[in-house]
Amino acid sequence: MSEELLELEAMAGAIVRALSAGERRSMLRKMAQRLALSQRQRIAAQRAPDGSAFEPRTQKTPAIPSRGPACFLYPSSSGVRRVIMRGFSWDSDRMMTGFDVEAGGIRSFHFDKVVKWLPVPEEYRGGGGSTLRRKGGLRRRAMFRRLSSGRYLRSGVDDRGFWVGFSGKASEIAGIHQHGLRDKPSLRARAISYPKRELIGATEADREMLINLLYQQLVEAALVLDV
Structure with missing residues (x-):
């Protein structure tokens, strides 16, 4: 990460601590939504966080x-x-x-x-x-179309931070692909090993996007607070 981003993070931390709980939650909610959108777009492009392409779906025996x-x-x-x-x-x-x-x-x-x-x-x-x-x-069609939709790929915030990911049954399914584990494709089928396809993961571009968004929010807050 560049020295400019490190310096910006240090400056942001001081101002974040001066914000009210409501202001922090509002800012973190916007950041979570933007990161969730970035994750969906990357999954739709069939790309891992490091930029590599997902391993293609295994071709089944023709019907x-x-x-x-x-x-x-x-x-x-x-x-x-x-x-x-x-x-x-x-x-x-x-x-x-x-x-x-x-x-x-x-x-x-x-x-x-x-x-x-x-x-x-x-x-x-x-x-x-x-x-x-x-x-x-x-x-x-592209893999993980439903799994990466807003119904399953969610975000949330609290007073201290935010999260982006899956929950419930969707989390179990996503975890199998995220880590390349074994599972049964159907109830009566034999367990198979799935290729590792990282669905969740922040890229350097995500990090810069979040820092820029944080900076914009903090500038607005600083003007209000007269920092």
């Missing part, structure tokens, strides 16, 4: 298109419901993905959770997987 529709009973929140799928395909995790006729959209189901296979009704017989493939592409 095998089905030869026709399927009908089966599957557990649901209200008990067991009948599922009629058209244009479905399988992947290496024993997942079936296709158009759920009764739900009216693309859905995925665990093969091992099927309660009972049923004959396909006559009106739904025929048709392959072309419709599904035209609607595919979800896995080609």
Whole structure:
């Protein structure tokens, strides 16, 4: 870090101590929000704090298109419901993905959770997987899109400082990727090792941004306090 930033931090500390609790919280809240935004933008760019690119997502075995529709009973929140799928395909995790006729959209189901296979009704017989493939592409999107959203990547303040990070279940998931740990991708799957992808971490640019923001806030406060 440059000598200018060190000197600025020392000057800022003296003025921060002169602020009221409310003024400190207001300033720290703004800094936390700016840092959280910077973290989201970096994650969206698929970059680690040191500027290196995230290791790409592991390419799964290509899905095998089905030869026709399927009908089966599957557990649901209200008990067991009948599922009629058209244009479905399988992947290496024993997942079936296709158009759920009764739900009216693309859905995925665990093969091992099927309660009972049923004959396909006559009106739904025929048709392959072309419709599904035209609607595919979800896995080609950037990683951690939902995890880095404001719903999961949060910030907070108190009288002494601020924090930016994850909490609850999101914290557990983020920690696996942050440190490159092992976990099961699904309940019935085998545990695998995930590459280390640092989601949280302040860069030198973040540090300078926060110091500049702190300086601007303190200049305003100094004018009010006549420091």
